Amino acid sequence: MGQIDSFLFIFLCLLGYVELAKGGSGLACNWGMQSTHPLPPGIVVRLLKDNGFSKVKLFEADPGALKALGRSGIQVMVGIPNYMLASLASAVGNAEAWVQQNVSNYISNHGTYIRSVAVGNEPFLRDYKDQFVNTIFPALENIQAALVKAGLGKQVKATIPINADVYQTDSGLPSGGYFRPELQNLMMNIIKFLQDNGGFLTINIYPFLSMKADPSFPREYAFFNNTAKPVVDGSIVYTNVYDANFDTLISALEKNGFGHMPVVIGEVGWPTDGDASANVDNAKRFNQALLDRIVQGLGSPRRRTPPDVYIFSLIDEDHKSTLPGNFERHWGILKYDGGIKYPLDMGNGRAVVPAKGVKYLAKQWCVMSPSTGGVSDPNTLAQSITYACENGDCTSLGYGSSCGNLDSQSNASYAFNTYFQTMNQSKGACNFNNLAVITTVDPTKPPCRFEIMIDTRKQKKAASPPTVYRSSAAKIQRIFAALILGLVICGVH
Structure with a gap:
């Protein structure tokens, strides 16, 4: 030195x-x-x-x-x-x-x-x-x-x-x-x-x-x-x-x-x-x-x-x-x-x-489509949620967590959104067999927060x-x- x-x-x-x-x-x-x-x-x-x-x-x-x-x-x-x-x-x-x-x-x-x-x-x-x-x-x-x-x-x-x-x-x-x-x-x-x-x-x-x-x-x-x-x-x-x-x-x-x-x-x-x-x-x-x-x-x-x-x-x-x-x-x-x-x-x-x-991605979320109703094929929904959680962070859906008391539709929405955000809100990341849609209305239900990720693509050094x-x-x-x-x-x- x-x-x-x-x-x-x-x-x-x-x-x-x-x-x-x-x-x-x-x-x-x-x-x-x-x-x-x-x-x-x-x-x-x-x-x-x-x-x-x-x-x-x-x-x-x-x-x-x-x-x-x-x-x-x-x-x-x-x-x-x-x-x-x-x-x-x-x-x-x-x-x-x-x-x-x-x-x-x-x-x-x-x-x-x-x-x-x-x-x-x-x-x-x-x-x-x-x-x-x-x-x-x-x-x-x-x-x-x-x-x-x-x-x-x-x-x-x-x-x-x-x-x-x-x-x-x-x-x-x-x-x-x-x-x-x-x-x-x-x-x-x-x-x-x-x-x-x-x-x-x-x-x-x-x-x-x-x-x-x-x-x-x-x-x-x-x-x-x-x-x-x-x-x-x-x-x-x-x-x-x-x-x-x-x-x-x-x-x-x-x-x-x-x-x-x-x-x-x-x-x-x-x-x-x-x-x-x-x-x-x-x-x-x-x-x-x-x-x-x-x-x-x-x-x-x-x-x-x-x-x-x-x-x-x-x-x-x-x-x-x-x-x-x-x-x-x-x-x-x-x-x-x-x-x-x-x-x-x-x-x-x-x-x-x-x-x-801190710079964020756009203010949009991926949620379960209201038009799906009860979902004719529960297996398809379960498989979609599993896929989303394997590639995103669904930790907060666990027992005793901040999102542990969401209803079934909100659970699915949370899982879909974690994947959507992890994939930088990319085109096609909010589909899940036509079960999900993009919304600009924040679906957050305190204390459970539906996050938006940091924009690591556009953020300047x-x-x-x-x-x-x-x-x-x-x-x-x-x-x-x-x-x-x-x-x-x-x-x-």
Whole structure:
């Protein structure tokens, strides 16, 4: 990295520190991109800044997102998908090529403030049946070696986001935490390697999933402000599963000599649709209390120092797999288009801000034709709805969802419209064996909304976010003393 780019990186570090010193909330979130009609990256970056997010985690090295984040001052954790682990583990040269293309390139050429690399994502999930057990550590080692070779070993840290099922407790108390026996040695090797290289461990915690997986789970215990019976663990009292889960990991680390290992919460949130407990009221209740904790700088009973917490997620993703559940597409604190789902205080009384400058398709919808009556062939209707839902997002028609109480004709209309919008309202996308027609009258029936998609065909390239710093010798001289301070600040994660 050249001299000017090095100064730019340090300045961005310093800028982030100054913003926090002014009272910024230092919020962090995940930016997922599995959408049929994604928001333009420039609009998302503006959305992040407007809502006080100073850190963002990407699940892959998306070029549009990494360019748009350039010179924004937002810290970036860039992810490596699990399918790439085998290649990265097989040869350090593959890791070097990945780092050059996806880290060095964006730091040097775009001023993107990349501070960490997430190697894989929850690679030890039991559902993967040990698919990534033999490749995750070698991939981590090679990425770290590549970062060092690129001269980024000190400023960009490696991590592995893990799921909470890598540790457990037989007593049901956080103090009894230990790593799964079959993963014990591997986890020790990973954690020691991360610690030796100044990295950190990342854990994903989902109270919603804890509640959903166990019918006997005390529902109130999933929330922060609750009426649940506390769990008493010696001298510590736990009032919610989030703290108990986190401290189970801390206990496991302490027992293995890693009591001071830095830990980041990589994902935590609550969905708004697709399940009886996934609704706006529960999501608002959970996420508002979570935001309050982050802004107040609260840690857990066992580790008072607050960790970085990445909220999952910024916006809905209508193209995610629903195999884990229909709720998977609705984790966003904002709608797919950056619209507000429910009011949130983002800190210091700042209300959540919607996306600006979004362009939509025409105001028209595809609905079941009123002239079809009862439909002479129910099988034809059923097949049409199935086809529409296989190619569109019918998540909201599920039990407990916002559209779960529609009548049969409205159900069909909702399904037809999801397909019509997904296909960019193209000619012939609203036929369904002559059962459907296009209308300009909004068929929305609150709280069920018949969406119109973002126009990704016509939308002009979004303007780049404001440049926080343009390098010049004069500016560097004026802030040289401040940059020295920045070196110290950025050396601490």
